[in-house]
Amino acid sequence: MAPYINLNEMEVGDMLPTFTKEPVTRIQLVRYAGASGDFNPLHTDDTVAQKAGLKGVIAQGLLVMGFVGQAITRWVPKRDLKRFKVRFKGMTFPGDTISVSATVTEKTAEGANLRIVCHTEARDQKGEIKLSGQFEVLYPMDKS
C-alpha cells in the first residue's frame, strides 16, 4: 500500500488523490448483506427492486460509505480519524464504478495537533453523486 499522505503539507482547498474502486458487482451486494446484516431485498432481489420501480437491485448506501472509509484510511491512519459523516444522495447499481474524492476545507492548530476537516464525495463513472460527507482528522503536527 502507498504510504499515508502528510496532511501537514496540505492546505485548505487542496485535493487528496482520488481513489477509484473496481465496478460494483451483484455478488458484492450479497456479500455485504451477509457481512453487515442488511438483508433488505432491494439489494439482492431484482424482482423486489423492480416492484419498487427500480431497474434492478441497488447497492447498500453503507457499502458506498465503506468505500469512502477505505479511501480515508488509505489517506490517513485510522487512529487519527475522529469523525466521519455522510449524506446519501443517489442510488448505486451493479456495474457502477465509484470514485472517492476529498478536499481539505479546514486546517486549525489544536495544541500539538492539527485538526483537519475534509469534504468528501463518491461519484460514479458518469459523475453522478452517490454520497457527500465530511471527515475530521486530528493529526500530530510533528508527524512527517
Next chain:
Amino acid sequence: MADKSKIGTKLPTYRLNVERVKIRELMAAIGDDNPIYLDKSRAIAEGYPDTPCPPTYITMAFQEFTGAYLKIFEMLAVPLENVLHGEEEYEYIGDIFPGDVLRCQMSCESIVEKQTRSGILDLITLQTIFTNQEDQTVLKARSLIIERVKV
C-alpha cells in the same frame, strides 16, 4: 407518522461481540485489503495492540444481528417500508478491537416534521453510544432516518 412522544426514549441496552471473522467478512465485501484491519502483525507494526475495527464496522450493530433498528422503528410506530436512510455519522472516541464486548445504547434523539412539495417527511435522528468492557465510551453513531409519512 413517527410517535413524537418517544423523543428522548432509549431502547434497552444490547451487546455486540466484536468478532475477527465478521471484520474480515465486512472487509472482503467492501473489497478493502488494508492489512492493519486483517493482519495483527501489521497492526502491531503500526503501533496498535491488535487490528483496529475499520471506520464503518459499527454498521453491523443496528441491523439483523441485533434487531436495533427494527425495535426502535416499532417503538416509534414507523412502518419500515416508508423509511430511507438519509445520513450516517460516526464519532471515534477510542479504538475497537476483536474480542471487545460493546454495550450499545440506542435512543431517539429528535424527530422533526418537514413539509415538502411531495408530502410530509419525518426526520428521525437516532443516536447510539458504544461502551466497551472497560467502561470506556469508544464510539458515538448518529443515523438520520427519513420517514415518508403516508396520510
